[in-house]
Amino acid sequence: MKRFRFRHGIRFLGFAILFLSLVGWIVMALWNALLPSILGVSAISWVQALGLLLLSRILFGGFGGRGFGSRGFGGQRYGSGSRGRFGSARYEWKQKMAERWSQMTPEQRQQMRQQWRDRCRQWGRGRRDEPKADDADKSEY
Incomplete structure (x- = not known):
């Protein structure tokens, strides 16, 4: 090795x-x-x-704009390391969501998962072979 x-x-x-x-x-x-x-x-x-x-x-x-030279005009830092210019806002959002997630009950987590599945399915990113809950009710009649 x-x-x-x-x-x-x-x-x-x-x-x-x-x-x-x-x-x-x-x-x-x-x-x-x-x-x-x-x-x-x-x-x-x-x-x-x-x-x-x-x-x-x-x-x-x-x-590449990482590390040593990743400061903007006036020395403002856009992000740290490989996160780049807009990555710090994404990182902060992820931290905030992780904190919310840790404070939720299992029922609230399941409800949030379902809401995100519905949102993603609306944009065509969900599984197409899995019917929505509303579609399943309509197909039984």
């Missing part, structure tokens, strides 16, 4: 180095092809292109 993890780690490291090399080469090629003729700036090397990528990551928080 340890041998597999070691090989997997080496493979991951190799792909990461290959990916960074390729992205650095693409940035260098685009910079050298476009900006010297447009703005009159000098050409950059591959190492400078990697530095430019790192600088853009620090300034703009790109590459």
